[in-house]
Every structure is written in C-alpha cells, then in structure tokens.
Amino acid sequence: MDAPRTPDAPVAVPIAPAAPTLEDVARLAGVSRATVSRVVNGKRNVDPAIQEAVRQAVDAIGYVPNSAARSLITRRTGAVALVVSGAGEGEEEVFRSQVFTDPFFSRVISGVLGHLRARMMHPVLMLAETGQARDQVLSYLRQGNADGTLLVSTHAADPLPGLLVEAGLPAVLFARPELSVPIGFVDLAHQDGARLAADHLIAVGCRRVVTISGPLDVRAARERQDGFREAMARHGEPLVPSAQGNFTQDSGEAAMRRLLAEVPDLDGVFAANDLMACGALHALREAGRRVPQEVRVVGFDDSSVAAASRPALTTVRQPVEEMAATMAKLLLERIDEPGRPPRSVIFDPVLVRRQSA
Amino acid sequence: MDAPRTPDAPVAVPIAPAAPTLEDVARLAGVSRATVSRVVNGKRNVDPAIQEAVRQAVDAIGYVPNSAARSLITRRTGAVALVVSGAGEGEEEVFRSQVFTDPFFSRVISGVLGHLRARMMHPVLMLAETGQARDQVLSYLRQGNADGTLLVSTHAADPLPGLLVEAGLPAVLFARPELSVPIGFVDLAHQDGARLAADHLIAVGCRRVVTISGPLDVRAARERQDGFREAMARHGEPLVPSAQGNFTQDSGEAAMRRLLAEVPDLDGVFAANDLMACGALHALREAGRRVPQEVRVVGFDDSSVAAASRPALTTVRQPVEEMAATMAKLLLERIDEPGRPPRSVIFDPVLVRRQSA
DNA sequence: TTGAAAGCGCTAACAA
DNA sequence: TTGTTAGCGCTTTCAA
Numbered sequence: 130m131d132a133p134r135t136p137d138a139p140v141a142v143p144i145a146p147a148a149p150t151l152e153d154v155a156r157l158a159g160v161s162r163a164t165v166s167r168v169v170n171g172k173r174n175v176d177p178a179i180q181e182a183v184r185q186a187v188d189a190i191g192y193v194p195n196s197a198a199r200s201l202i203t204r205r206t207g208a209v210a211l212v213v214s215g216a217g218e219g220e221e222e223v224f225r226s227q228v229f230t231d232p233f234f235s236r237v238i239s240g241v242l243g244h245l246r247a248r249m250m251h252p253v254l255m256l257a258e259t260g261q262a263r264d265q266v267l268s269y270l271r272q273g274n275a276d277g278t279l280l281v282s283t284h285a286a287d288p289l290p291g292l293l294v295e296a297g298l299p300a301v302l303f304a305r306p307e308l309s310v311p312i313g314f315v316d317l318a319h320q321d322g323a324r325l326a327a328d329h330l331i332a333v334g335c336r337r338v339v340t341i342s343g344p345l346d347v348r349a350a351r352e353r354q355d356g357f358r359e360a361m362a363r364h365g366e367p368l369v370p371s372a373q374g375n376f377t378q379d380s381g382e383a384a385m386r387r388l389l390a391e392v393p394d395l396d397g398v399f400a401a402n403d404l405m406a407c408g409a410l411h412a413l414r415e416a417g418r419r420v421p422q423e424v425r426v427v428g429f430d431d432s433s434v435a436a437a438s439r440p441a442l443t444t445v446r447q448p449v450e451e452m453a454a455t456m457a458k459l460l461l462e463r464i465d466e467p468g469r470p471p472r473s474v475i476f477d478p479v480l481v482r483r484q485s486a
Numbered sequence: 487m488d489a490p491r492t493p494d495a496p497v498a499v500p501i502a503p504a505a506p507t508l509e510d511v512a513r514l515a516g517v518s519r520a521t522v523s524r525v526v527n528g529k530r531n532v533d534p535a536i537q538e539a540v541r542q543a544v545d546a547i548g549y550v551p552n553s554a555a556r557s558l559i560t561r562r563t564g565a566v567a568l569v570v571s572g573a574g575e576g577e578e579e580v581f582r583s584q585v586f587t588d589p590f591f592s593r594v595i596s597g598v599l600g601h602l603r604a605r606m607m608h609p610v611l612m613l614a615e616t617g618q619a620r621d622q623v624l625s626y627l628r629q630g631n632a633d634g635t636l637l638v639s640t641h642a643a644d645p646l647p648g649l650l651v652e653a654g655l656p657a658v659l660f661a662r663p664e665l666s667v668p669i670g671f672v673d674l675a676h677q678d679g680a681r682l683a684a685d686h687l688i689a690v691g692c693r694r695v696v697t698i699s700g701p702l703d704v705r706a707a708r709e710r711q712d713g714f715r716e717a718m719a720r721h722g723e724p725l726v727p728s729a730q731g732n733f734t735q736d737s738g739e740a741a742m743r744r745l746l747a748e749v750p751d752l753d754g755v756f757a758a759n760d761l762m763a764c765g766a767l768h769a770l771r772e773a774g775r776r777v778p779q780e781v782r783v784v785g786f787d788d789s790s791v792a793a794a795s796r797p798a799l800t801t802v803r804q805p806v807e808e809m810a811a812t813m814a815k816l817l818l819e820r821i822d823e824p825g826r827p828p829r830s831v832i833f834d835p836v837l838v839r840r841q842s843a
Numbered sequence: 844t845t846g847a848a849a850g851c852g853c854t855a856a857c858a859a
Numbered sequence: 860t861t862g863t864t865a866g867c868g869c870t871t872t873c874a875a
Contacts (some may be wrong), residue, residue, distance in 0.1 A: 148630075150852055161862045166854060174860060196629040197557035201867045206554070207631070208610060209563075225600060226807075229592035230790045239586040242613060243579065251610045251626070252563060256599060269608070272553040273505075274564070291848035378794050411796045433587045437735050439768045450583075507868055518846045523870060531844060555868035558851045 149190045158186035169194060177230035200273075208253050209460060210275040211241060212266055214289050215258035219437050224258040228283070231376070231404070232432040233449060237281060237303065238279040240453025248461060252279070263289060270298050277460045279303070279368060279453075285346050299467065301460040303452065307348055313459045313471035315452045319349050320356030322445040322478030326399045326427040327360035329443070329480055335397030335425055340371045341384040341409060350376075353401045370395075374405045381405025385412035396424055397486070403428035403435045406442055410485070440484035452476055488696035492566070506547045515543035526551060546770070557630075565610050566817060568634040569623055572615035572640050581615040583642070588733070588761070589789040590806060594638060594660065597810025600711055605818060620646060627655050634817045636810075642703050656824065658817040664705055670816045670828035672809045674707050677713030679802040679835030683756045683784040686800070686837055690794065692754030692782055696740040697728045698766060700758040707733075710758045710786060727752075731762045738762025742769035753781055754843070760785040760792045765801055767842065782843035797841035809833055 151162045151169075151222075160179060167175050168183040169192075175183075200206050213234065215224050226384065228234055241252055253275055257263040270278060272295070280289060285307040293300040294312050302314035330338050340357055343350030354371065361369050372382035372387045381400055385408060385452035388395060398413075400406035406428030410420060418424045420440055428435055431446035455474050463469060508526075512519045517536060524532050524541040525551075532540075534553050544550075557563050570582050570591065582664060585591055590658030599608055610632055619715035627635060627650070634656035637646060642664040650657040659671035687695050697714055700707030710767040712726065717725050729744045731737035738757055745752060755770075767777060775781045777797055785792055789802035810829050820826060 154851080162852090163854080163863080169863090170854085176860065179861085193625065193628040194630050195558070195852050197554050197561075197563070199854075200554035200869090201558055201852080201869090202550070202854045204554075204867090211611075222600065225596045229596040230589070231588070235586035235592055238611065242611065243582060245611070246619070246622075249622070251612060251631075253608045253610050254568075254595065254599065255608060258601070262603070265603075265606070268550065271550040274553050274608075358869060401746045407794070414796065437764070439771065473850095508870095509868080519869080520846060520848095520871075521844090524845090527870085533844065536845085552868055555851090556870080558853090558868080561851090631860045 131430045149192045149194070150195070151192075153190055154183065154186045154192045157190060162306035189426070200415055204273070206274060207249060207274055208251050208265065208275045209245065209457070209464075210255050210270060210278045211238070211252040212255040212278060212285050212289070214256075214259050214263065214266075214280060215284055221256075221258060221262075225256065229379070232433065232434060233430065234281070236449035237453040240427070240450035241279060241457045242255035243450065244454040244461075249463070250276070255368065257289060263292075267292055267296065271296060276294065277301075277464045279456055279460055281308070281363055283347075285375075286475050290429060299460060299463040301456050301463065301471075303456055304349060305473070311465065314473045315456045316473070316475050317447050317452070317457070318475055318477055319334070319352035320359070322429060322447070323353045323356030323399070323443050323480060324360040325480040326429070327357050329482075329486065330397040330425055330427060331361075331364045333425055333486060337392060337395045338366065338399065339368055339388045339392055339395050341381055341388070341398065341400040341405050342371055342373050343376050343405070345373065357399055374401070374408075376402050376403045376404060378408040378411075379409025380421060382412045383408070385409035386416075389413075389416050389418075398424060398426045400426065400428050403430045403432045403438075403442055403444055406444065406485075407434050407438050410438060410440070410442075420485050427486045431481050435481070438485075443483045443486040444481050446479045446481045448476055448479075495505070505552070507552070508549075509541065510547055511540065511543045511549045511725060515540045543603060560719050561630070563631060563633055564606060565632045566602065566814070566821075567597070567612050567623065567627060567635045568609040568638075569612040569614050569646070570621070570634060570638045571613075571620065571623075571644050578613075578615060578619075580614075582613065584734070585613070589791060590787065591638070593789065593806035594810040596805035598636060598814050599816035600807065601811040601818075604667075606632070607818070614646060617652045617786050620649075624649055624653065628653060634658075634821045636696030636813055636817055639663070640704075642705060656820040658828075660813055660814050661706060662830070668828060671830045672693075672784060672813045672816070672821065672833065673830070674804050674809070674833050674835055676709035676835075677716070679712045679786060679804070681717040681754070682802050682835060683786070684714050684721065684842060686839075687754040687756065687782055687784060688718075690720045690782055694749060694752045695723065695726055695754035695756065696736055696745045696749055696752050697726055698745070698755065698757040698762050699728050699730050700733050700762070702730065706734065707758050714756055727841040731765075733759050733761060735761045735765040738765025739769045740765070742766035746770075746773050746775075755781060755783045757783065757785050760787045760789045760795075760801055763801065764791050764795050764840075767795060767797070767799075774801055777842050784843045788838050792838070792840070795842075800840045801838050802842035803836045803838045805833055805836075 151165050154165045155162045168180050255266050257266045281303040289305045290310045305314050305316045342354045364377050372384035372394050374384045428442045428444035431444045435442040435444045508522050511522045525537050612623050612625045638660040645662045647667045662671050662673045699711040702708050727749050729741035731741045785799045785801035787831045788801045792799040792801045
C-alpha cells in the first residue's frame with residue numbers, strides 16, 4: 130500500500146565531510162601526530178624534509194586544526210570580549226540604538242580591530258546594559274570563551290570592572306573606573322581638553338561664554354565641565370552659565386535653546402561633545418545667529434560629525450581609535466604576562482580648528 | 487599629537503585558582519561526572535534529590551563548565567562571525583574608517599545583536615577587505631571558531647559567499663550576491679524604494695529632478711538608480727540627469743555642485759543614501775537654494791543622520807535592524823538544520839516624510 | 844535513573 | 860630530531 134517515495138530533490142546534499150584530523154595527516158605523511166603538530170605550529174626542531182612532507186599531506190588532505198581541541202590545552206581562544214556596559218536602568222533596545230548611533234563606539238571598534246587583527250585575535254561584541262545581561266557576560270567569560278575583556282562603560286558605578294578583577298579575568302577599560310579598582314585603562318586628560326577650548330574661545334574674543342555639559346554623573350562629562358570652568362575662572366570669568374545635555378544631538382539643541390533664552394547676548398559655546406555641539410549649531414541657526422561671526426562654537430571628540438557639519442566644528446580631538454588600539458595592546462600584554470601589574474595610559478587632547486570658532 | 491602619560495598603578499596579585507571541573511563537583515556531590523553533566527545541561531531523567539545535591543556542590547565550589555571542552559564534543563561554539571567584506575583594493579585603515587563611519591554598519595550590528603543574544607550566541611567582528619584578510623577569515627571559520635557567518639559585502643563580485651558555500655560553512659548575506667551562489671540572504675526591494683521617492687517628488691510638484699547615485703558597481707546603487715529612472719519615465723520624464731557619488735557625504739556634496747552647474751533650474755533631488763543627501767543639503771545651502779521651498783531632497787535608508795539633519799530628511803526607509811535580525815534568524819535556522827535549503831527574505835521600503843521634501 | 848568507559852582532537856612532557 | 864604517552868574537561872553511548 131505504500132506509495133513509492135519520490136526521491137528528494139537533488140539539492141546539494143550536505144555531506145558532513147568528516148574533517149581530517151592530525152591523525153589523518155600523520156598517517157599520510159608517515160610520521161607521528163606530535164610531529165605534525167610541531168610543523169603546523171611552526172615549532173623549530175623539525176627536519177626540513179619531514180616538514181615538507183607534512184605540509185604536502187596537510188594540503189593534500191585539506192587539514193585544518195580544530196580550535197576547540199587546541200583551546201582545551203592551550204587555554205587560549207584567540208578572542209577577546211568587547212563589552213559595552215550601561216547603568217542598568219535603560220531599555221535594551223533603546224540602549225542598543227543609542228550605543229550604535231554614537232560614532233564613538235564605531236571608532237572604538239575600529240581602533241580595537243586594527244590592533245587585534247595583527248595578533249590574530251578577534252573581538253566578540255557584547256552588551257551589558259542590564260543586570261541580567263551583565264551576568265551573562267560574566268558567565269560567558271568565566272567559561273573561558275575569551276582570553277580577556279575590553280570594557281567600555283557608559284555610566285558611573287558600573288560593577289563590572291570590580292567583578293572582572295574579582296573573577297581574575299584580564300581586562301582593560303576605556304576611561305578610568307569611577308570606583309577605585311585595580312585595573313588597567315586608557316583615558317583622556319579631559320580637563321586639559323576643556324582648557325584648550327576655553328583658551329581658544331577667549332583668544333578669539335568671546336566675552337559671554339556658555340557651556341553645554343554632558344550628564345554629570347559621567348566622570349568624563351564632569352571633568353570637561355570642571356576643566357572648562359576652571360580655565361574660564363583663570364581668564365576672569367568665574368561664572369559660566371551651563372545647561373545639561375545627555376550627549377545626544379537633540380539634547381544639545383534643546384540645551385542651546387535654553388541658554389539662548391537665558392543669556393541672549395552669548396557669543397561663545399563649549400559643548401561637551403560634538404553631537405551636542407551639532408545640535409547647538411542647529412538651534413543657533415534657527416535663532417538666526419551666525420556661526421562663527423556672532424557666536425563661536427567648540428565641540429569635543431572630533432568625531433566624524435565634526436568635519437561633516439556646516440560650519441565644520443572646531444573641536445577638541447580625542448584620539449579614540451588610538452586609545453582603543455592601546456587598550457587592546459594593554460590587554461594583550463596582560464594576557465601574555467598575567468603576573469604583570471595593570472598598566473594605564475592617559476592621552477592628551479588637541480584642539481582642531483575648523484570653521485565654527 | 488599625543489604624548490601618552492603613564493600613571494602609577496597599584497599591584498594586584500594574580501592568583502591562579504585552578505578552575506574546578508566536573509570531576510570536582512562529582513566528588514563533592516558523591517555522584518558520577520555523567521550525572522553532574524546531566525544536571526548542568528538540564529537533561530531530564532535525574533532524581534530531583536540528586537539534582538539538588540549537584541546544584542549545591544556546583545554553587546559551593548563555584549563550578550563553571552569549560553566551553554572548549556564542551557565545543558570539542560558538541561561541535562558548537564556559540565559564536566557567529568559577522569564579517570564585513572570589501573572589494574580587496576582599498577587600504578586597510580581607510581576601509582575600516584569608512585565602514586565604521588557609515589551608520590549603516592552600526593545598525594546591522596544592533597539588529598544582529600538583538601536577535602542573537604536571546605539565543606545566547608555572540609557575534610565576532612571580522613573584516614575581509616583584502617585577499618589576505620579574507621583568507622584569515624576563511625581559515626578562522628574552517629577551524630570551527632564560529633558556528634556560522636553573517637556576511638555584509640560592500641562590493642560586487644565578492645568571492646567570499648562562494649568560498650563559504652564551497653567550504654560547507656553556514657552563512658547568510660546582507661544583500662543578494664552578485665554572482666549566483668546558493669546561499670540565503672536578506673535584501674530590500676530597492677527599485678520599489680526608488681519608485682516611492684520618484685512618485686513623491688512628482689506628487690509635490692517637482693519638474694526638474696536629478697539624482698545622485700551610488701557607485702554603480704554596487705547592485706543596490708544600480709537598482710535604486712534604475713528604479714528611479716524607470717518611475718520617472720512613467721511620469722513622462724525619461725531623461726533624469728545624474729551624478730555619481732560613493733555613498734559618503736563629501737561625495738554627495740560634490741555631486742550636488744556638479745548637478746547645480748549642469749542643471750541650474752533643478753527643483754528635486756533623489757540621493758541614493760542619506761549621507762549623500764546630507765551632502766547635497768550642504769551644497770544647496772551654500773548655493774543659496776532653500777530646501778524644501780526651492781529644491782526638494784529625498785534620501786534613502788532613513789539612517790540616523792536623516793532625522794538629525796536640518797532640514798530633516800525625507801527619505802526611503804530601509805529597515806536595517808530588522809533585516810539584520812532576520813539575517814541572524816536565517817543563519818540560526820541553518821545552523822540548527824544543516825540539511826535545509828537556504829532561505830531568503832526581501833523587505834519592503836517605506837517613504838518617511840520629514841521636512842526636506 | 845545512574846555509572847563506567849570511551850573518546851572529541853589536540854599539545855606537551857618525557858623518552859628514545 | 861622524533862615518537863610515545865598522557866591527559867585537557869566534557870558528553871554520550873551502553874550497561875547495570
């Protein structure tokens with residue numbers, strides 16, 4: 130009663146080709162597994178003739194080492210986690226879109242990739258914006274899925290640095306941790322950068338200067354603010370009106386409007402990042418103020434929007450790619466020599482003059 | 487130029503605590519390794535009492551499974567490669583900075599991450615912009631470092647899709663491959679999107695319309711261009727002046743200048759992406775043309791710059807995050823059921839009206 | 844339901 | 860210089 134089965138379509142059948150192993154190569158080359166292993170890993174002390182024979186066998190058979198097996202012994206994965214961690218209050222999707230809208234993270238990725246690939250290591254991207262996500266990241270790392278962690282915290286009081294140190298996992302941060310944790314980091318001399326901006330605004334003749342700050346629970350935002358105020362005080366301007374933003378363009382635009390209402394005769398603006406400076410530019414244009422003729426604007430970061438905006442932004446450059454590359458370098462150092470104490474590097478900012486000031 | 491400073495760092499002594507293994511847990515709980523394994527992996531058929539005992543032992547001892555050992559048997563890593571591949575001509579650093587300046591890639595990452603994390607999988611970021619880099623990616627994958635590949639090609643005739651299929655590695659592409667390769671992908675109905683733009687420009691009264699195209703060796707750019715021209719032809723405008731850009735803002739600005747010189751009375755612009763549309767906006771402002779009063783501008787993608795630019799861009803939305811999430815979904819399907827033929831999904835674009843048209 | 848035993852594929856002592 | 864041998868820590872038949 131059985132209807133004859135129609136044969137399955139002649140689709141490219143997925144034959145599991147049973148990947149060749151060291152054993153197979155060894156047999157074909159007529160040597161031991163150990164010797165093959167040595168050749169494959171480029172260890173010295175192997176007869177050139179045998180080396181050649183092994184190589185031929187490898188090519189002939191299409192051998193590729195299995196990295197799980199290798200990792201099991203070497204305790205190395207060739208991967209590092211690149212984790213972006215938040216405060217733990219936001220919504221997942223909001224956090225994601227904010228993180229990835231900000232050109233900052235792209236620059237971090239770019240810098241990290243640049244340094245890592247030369248060492249044949251690869252970054253695994255992870256988000257740790259909630260407590261649960263953080264636990265997942267932690268357990269992922271504890272399982273030995275990565276050789277170390279590059280951590281970018283977006284908010285203060287992030288518990289992750291402490292947890293990583295506690296777990297004995299190599300890690301390096303972007304930005305000095307809020308809480309004192311014995312861990313390496315790269316950072317910028319934010320106060321110096323803010324001073325550069327203040328000095329420049331004064332130098333080009335501004336007399337009524339205001340600032341748009343970032344969220345003041347973020348250390349970098351605080352330091353930029355403090356540094357700016359301090360420098361202005363030294364120039365005899367101890368009272369600098371300020372409005373707070375949250376590093377987004379919209380928040381910068383809103384802050385600028387508030388400041389225009391509050392200080393109608395302002396002639397200089399320092400924004401704590403370029404995105405907000407860009408927003409300020411929009412608000413100023415909307416208010417009919419010409420930049421830089423009537424109002425000068427200085428941003429911070431020198432992100433891609435700085436050069437792209439019109440007028441192009443004068444800004445304080447933070448060498449993010451270079452910092453990220455250094456972060457990777459510090460991590461690899463630590464992975465290579467676990468005994469070594471954590472190192473940190475602080476970078477100096479530079480003023481980049483464009484059209485806005 | 488930065489002169490990195492090195493602050494002194496406190497020392498943290500590295501204790502190598504010899505991670506506990508299944509064996510340790512088994513001994514402590516008084517059961518066999520197999521039983522512990524079953525409990526840890528949530529297999530049924532384990533006495534609740536024993537289950538509890540094992541769990542306690544796990545907690546007491548701080549056991550975490552070693553994923554290299556696990557992968558060796560399961561042949562799963564929990565990682566997928568997210569590779570961005572280029573044509574193979576550019577410089578490494580240039581490619582990196584271009585890739586990561588474009589908000590498009592950030593959106594891809596965001597969408598991928600959103601889908602993957604729910605399945606406890608993680609993306610490993612890789613670039614394959616040169617032949618050498620491509621080989622590295624390929625060997626990384628062949629070594630079993632990832633369970634599959636999500637591939638975003640920036641250029642036509644990318645050999646990687648073919649190589650992946652040939653190697654029997656599960657993969658899904660963003661955008662249909664130029665060469666015919668039996669592989670799954672997600673894509674947008676670009677022509678339909680371009681038609682949306684054309685219909686809108688006509689509907690709002692434009693009579694002298696021009697386009698800024700992307701590089702025409704990129705399929706998406708071609709389809710947007712063709713779709714636009716076709717739709718304009720149906721509206722009785724078979725000859726649409728066009729200038730070519732390369733998807734960057736600067737190239738859009740330059741293209742717009744050329745078009746202004748060539749077609750001084752133009753009153754409508756369709757740019758093949760938002761970045762170029764933004765550049766066009768700048769060129770138009772510079773030329774003293776008011777948008778949208780004198781010239782209407784429509785972009786493509788609805789990337790973050792579209793809403794951020796002033797005037798905000800009317801644009802054709804490409805649901806990149808959703809597409810990327812689907813790409814991840816298709817890949818996981820394929821990883822779970824290797825026998826299954828590749829699936830693809832094509833998304834419909836939507837016109838997003840803002841201020842520029 | 845549990846345990847014993849056999850590897851997964853590789854590297855690294857240790858001998859030869 | 861090469862081979863032998865022992866695992867790395869885990870999952871998974873197969874019996875009990």
